Amino acid sequence: MKIATYNVNSINARIENLSLWLAQSRPDIVLLQEIKTEFNGFPFFELQALGYNAAVLGQKSYNGVAILSRHKIKVVHEGLPGFADDNARYLEADINVCGEEYRVASLYLPNGNPPYNAPDDSSKFDYKLRWMEAFYEHAQSLLALRRPVILGGDYNVILTPDDVYDAEPFKNNALYRTEVRQRFRAVEYLGYYDAYRKTHPEKTGYTFWDYSGAALQNDEGMRIDYFLLSPDAMDKMKHVAVDASPRRGVKPSDHTALVAEFDDA
Numbered sequence: 001m002k003i004a005t006y007n008v009n010s011i012n013a014r015i016e017n018l019s020l021w022l023a024q025s026r027p028d029i030v031l032l033q034e035i036k037t038e039f040n041g042f043p044f045f046e047l048q049a050l051g052y053n054a055a056v057l058g059q060k061s062y063n064g065v066a067i068l069s070r071h072k073i074k075v076v077h078e079g080l081p082g083f084a085d086d087n088a089r090y091l092e093a094d095i096n097v098c099g100e101e102y103r104v105a106s107l108y109l110p111n112g113n114p115p116y117n118a119p120d121d122s123s124k125f126d127y128k129l130r131w132m133e134a135f136y137e138h139a140q141s142l143l144a145l146r147r148p149v150i151l152g153g154d155y156n157v158i159l160t161p162d163d164v165y166d167a168e169p170f171k172n173n174a175l176y177r178t179e180v181r182q183r184f185r186a187v188e189y190l191g192y193y194d195a196y197r198k199t200h201p202e203k204t205g206y207t208f209w210d211y212s213g214a215a216l217q218n219d220e221g222m223r224i225d226y227f228l229l230s231p232d233a234m235d236k237m238k239h240v241a242v243d244a245s246p247r248r249g250v251k252p253s254d255h256t257a258l259v260a261e262f263d264d265a
Helices: 015-025 044-049 123-145 178-190 195-199 231-236
Strands: 002-007 029-033 053-057 065-069 073-078 090-097 100-108 149-154 225-229 237-243 257-262
Touching (some): 002 100, 002 225, 015 044, 015 257, 065 090, 100 123, 123 178, 149 231, 195 225, 225 231, 231 237
Parallel strands (some): 002 029, 100 149
Antiparallel strands (some): 029 065, 090 100
16 A cells, blocks of 8 residues: 655646656555645546545645545544644545555644744744644544554654754744644654654655755755654555655645555555
8 A cells, every 4th residue: 555645735736746646656545735725626527537536625725635545535534633723734534445444644734933024923833832732632542543543744843953954044943943843752652653764764855845946956855744653554564755756847846745655464
């Protein structure tokens, strides 16, 4: 079973890029973030033509998450349980692949930085911390399923200095602040595994490069997209890697795909 997480940064703007990548990579499941469209604007037809069902939690112009699958999708939660939120940031489903029942979630964790015109406004950062606390509680409850749980998405967290090209400019950024990294680590301490870092302890694994300057060409990126795996999922994982081809493709997102493969046996 192959699963990918990919912040597509507007699915309708990137449908050519996404379609080419899906046709080439053929993942079983894709967790999408920042689709930036409501349900009625989602490109169901184009994705069905490629063999994918879709579950969508959309929002006009902002946020939005979706799950694509070559198999039947049974939606379990639309929105993060226990957290009242007007923003579309969390979608959870059960998907059976070759007789194995996976619980998967596509999540788009809040950025948390203040508006440019109000640098002292802490409301977005407070919102991020509250979202992460609710996520911790729900992630803990999912471990009781005792089956593979895959929580994939754009976490908007730079976990260590090794996860960004230069940590110094980010020391006061909401992606790197101590409170954020502590809350991410707390989920790991529950028993979840950061799949990429567990497998590749010394590689950068960047999944985001800014559009400005020559960030991609100079590999000035950051690792902010993750798979967090329950122990049952980690036991089945065979391989995980960053696929940078979508970022180098036609009209790309500023993110790229993180892809993991699991043993069906």
